[in-house]
Amino acid sequence: MSYIQKNLFFFSLRKRGLAMAVNPMCDHNRLFIDGIDAVELAKRYGTPLYVYSEDEMIAKMREYTSAVRAYAGDGQVVYASKAYLNMRMARLVAEEGLWMDVASGGELHIALAGGFPAENVVFHGNNKTVEELDMAVRAGVGRIVVDSLDEILMLEAVAKARKRVQAVVLRVTPGIDPHTHEYLTTGEIDSKFGIALHEDRGIQAAYQISLCPHLDFKGIHCHIGSQIFEVDPFVMAADIMMEFISALWRTTGIAVEELNLGGGLGVSYTDEEEIPVSDYIRVMSQEVQAKASEFGLRVPRMFVEPGRSIVAQAGVTLYTVGMVKELPGGELVVSVDGGMSDNPRPMLYGAKYQALLCDGQKGRALCRVRIVGKHCEEGDTLIKEICLPEPRTGDILAVLVTGAYHYSMSSNYNGALRPAVVHVRDGRAYLVVERQTLADLVRGQRATLDDESDGYAKAAGGQS
Ligand SMILES: Cc1ncc(COP(=O)(O)O)c(C=O)c1O
Known part of the structure; x- marks a missing residue:
């Protein structure tokens, strides 16, 4: 050297x-x-x-919050907890006033155990189970990001059974290649996440939500990928989402109050050149504002969902x-x-x-x-x-x-x-x-097949 x-x-x-x-x-x-x-x-x-x-994480959270305040007014930073979560982290994020993205019942449990307010939780996932949806509705999470038509129906049934009206956001895939590792790309139309905007599928899904009395449609969400070092894909995503918002309004009269543009800002591990947080927030919000005025729409409340760039x-x-x-x-x-x-x-x-x-x-x-x-x-x-x-x-x-x-x-x-x-x-x-500890490695395991191991019989009726 x-x-x-x-x-x-x-x-x-x-x-x-x-x-x-x-x-x-x-x-x-x-x-x-x-x-x-x-x-x-x-x-x-x-x-x-x-x-x-902790100082470094706090500094990053504040950098995001002040950039959002400066460029996106009433916007909100949502920490993507999949990047790093435990009870202490949940507490720190709550103290900094960020919301939190969780992607499973397990992450939700950790967040709540750390004292994180349920109303500031955004619950994600392409395959949430009925139990997870029920847990989220019961806890009173702020938003559930619905990912498929099946999930819309499932969540409506869950919310109805709990006699609640659940605020939801629809995840869509804008069809963008963000030039990152293929495993970190999530916004292309063949992604397993969300609903493609092609063939009016997004419009149909939003319409479907609007027909559900126990779901309150708040807006739309996209996340194009992770470790992104160019602003263009983010701007393009904002652009496509605004076009969708306009099309949705024109064809159905459904208004979008919230636009969540996901996370994905790249972080330098060796010598990669990073985009400053304020530039990233500024270009996206300017695009959203410009498109809103072009289409004669109210500017939606912008959410961003950084994970890696806060903790890496x-x-x-x-x-x-x-x-x-x-x-x-x-x-x-x-x-x-x-x-x-x-x-x-x-x-x-x-x-x-x-x-x-x-x-x-x-x-x-x-x-x-x-x-x-x-x-x-x-x-x-x-x-x-x-x-x-x-x-x-x-x-x-x-x-x-x-x-x-x-x-x-x-x-x-x-x-x-x-x-x-x-x-x-x-x-x-x-x-x-x-x-x-070594004890943790064998916790819940059994070496024998005796009755105590809860043997379940193959015969109909399941005698044990
Ligand atoms: C829905 C969603 N939001 C936010 C993020 C956070 O991305 P990053 O850690 O790259 O900021 C992810 C990461 O996979 C995600 O899936």
């Missing part, structure tokens, strides 16, 4: 709420996360460990280096005590990361290394190639920008224990999720 690269690297670290104490005299660098020594955190809580800067850069994963192997050709393969079970993104999307040794270089030579996990898959690689001071067994390694879709996508593959989560706030570290 050249001098300039090194300094750029430290600069980007600082931008992320991390700081390196650099002593050039002894070339001894140490990673601090909002003032807390990463090596000390690893010692205290063990590894792998997810560490989050606030998170770091700490690992302990285990075995280090030198391959023919000199490449070093460095194994850490986690891998695809705490970070499946490299395997899913070919995601790239930066990493560093938390307790510096101590004059060690720089070398090219591959960082791999401990799982039984050759593809379990966290970073294919990175230049680091020669890592040694016992070092603490930090992989950066791991705040989004890591903890929430973690698994027990190979019997891995899901890591603990620590939040740092005002110079103190707080354990917000305990590390799983």
